[in-house]
Amino acid sequence: MENKMKASSIDLQGVSYAAAAAGGTKTLLQETDMHIPKGQWLAIVGANGSGKSTLAKLMAKLYPATTGTVVYSNQPGASYRPFVQIIFQNPDVQMMGETVYEDVRFGLDNYGFPSGEIHGLAMNALDKVGLTALADASPAVLSGGQKQLLQAAGCLAVQPEVLIFDEAASMLDPMSRQRLLQAARSLHVEGTTIVWITQLLDELEASERIVALESGAIVFDGSRETFFYPRSGEVGSACERLGFSPPYAVQLALELMKRGRRLHPLPFSIEELGKAVSAWE
Numbered sequence: 674m675e676n677k678m679k680a681s682s683i684d685l686q687g688v689s690y691a692a693a694a695a696g697g698t699k700t701l702l703q704e705t706d707m708h709i710p711k712g713q714w715l716a717i718v719g720a721n722g723s724g725k726s727t728l729a730k731l732m733a734k735l736y737p738a739t740t741g742t743v744v745y746s747n748q749p750g751a752s753y754r755p756f757v758q759i760i761f762q763n764p765d766v767q768m769m770g771e772t773v774y775e776d777v778r779f780g781l782d783n784y785g786f787p788s789g790e791i792h793g794l795a796m797n798a799l800d801k802v803g804l805t806a807l808a809d810a811s812p813a814v815l816s817g818g819q820k821q822l823l824q825a826a827g828c829l830a831v832q833p834e835v836l837i838f839d840e841a842a843s844m845l846d847p848m849s850r851q852r853l854l855q856a857a858r859s860l861h862v863e864g865t866t867i868v869w870i871t872q873l874l875d876e877l878e879a880s881e882r883i884v885a886l887e888s889g890a891i892v893f894d895g896s897r898e899t900f901f902y903p904r905s906g907e908v909g910s911a912c913e914r915l916g917f918s919p920p921y922a923v924q925l926a927l928e929l930m931k932r933g934r935r936l937h938p939l940p941f942s943i944e945e946l947g948k949a950v951s952a953w954e
């Protein structure tokens with residue numbers, strides 16, 4: 674089990690990133706140490722400009738670290754599956770095909786997937802994000818949200834070990850957002866490491882670990898429980914102290930707990946809150 678947890682992990686060792694700015698350089702990520710074990714669902718939250726995308730690009734080795742190193746353990750050598758993929762916030766960055774279908778095929782061809790598997794993998798990925806009906810459409814005519822879904826399909830299709838969603842649901846309607854979260858959940862169950870970057874705390878339901886950033890520095894790194902619920906003797910949760918608004922189910926649970934109601938296990942969704950409440954006598 675221990676070996677399995679160490680396989681395909683990402684380690685950031687003293688990683689910082691600085692970029693050229695007016696009058697010199699600006700540090701976008703301060704020196705950071707972080708271990709992301711295989712199969713973890715990690716959420717990264719933070720205000721605009723706090724450094725979430727910078728951290729994601731460093732994790733994916735798209736940016737060279739200014740100091741420190743990013744280490745991938747046990748990277749699959751001969752496999753055609755890529756180690757990490759990012760679904761970007763801006764969906765225009767990666768359109769490669771003349772049709773939606775060809776766009777998804779492009780990545781599979783490019784990584785050298787066996788030709789007999791490519792059609793099935795591309796269609797399966799389009800189905801997962803709900804774009805099958807648009808397979809023959811030009812990517813240029815897609816809406817912003819549909820472009821995000823297409824980019825997601827391309828990344829899902831190539832089955833990376835680590836999949837980073839960089840505010841990948843920001844333009845999606847509620848049903849498409851749920852569909853994308855569901856696709857991430859099923860990959861997570863199969864062992865894929867998920868890094869879910871968001872400003873919407875309602876999307877943190879499946880997260881096992883939450884990292885919060887402020888001005889390029891990690892200001893919280895812990896479980897959902899310790900992020901959303903105060904420890905005994907603490908006034909307010911880490912989430913509230915950092916200025917985030919907890920999801921509605923957590924707000925309601927905190928109000929009930931203030932009035933002496935016991936909730937077990939601690940709920941993070943309306944369904945879980947419903948179950949905890951219905952367990953009362």
Ligand SMILES: Nc1ncnc2c1ncn2[C@@H]1O[C@H](COP(=O)(O)OP(=O)(O)OP(=O)(O)O)[C@@H](O)[C@H]1O
Pocket residue numbers: 692693694699701719720721722723724725726727728762
């Ligand atoms: N290449 C660059 N050169 C200089 N400054 C940059 C560069 N890229 C990003 N920045 C700045 O670094 C800071 C962090 O940016 P980053 O995109 O990582 O934040 P973020 O938390 O992802 O924000 P958002 O939620 O708005 O997407 C911002 O102030 C941004 O303006």
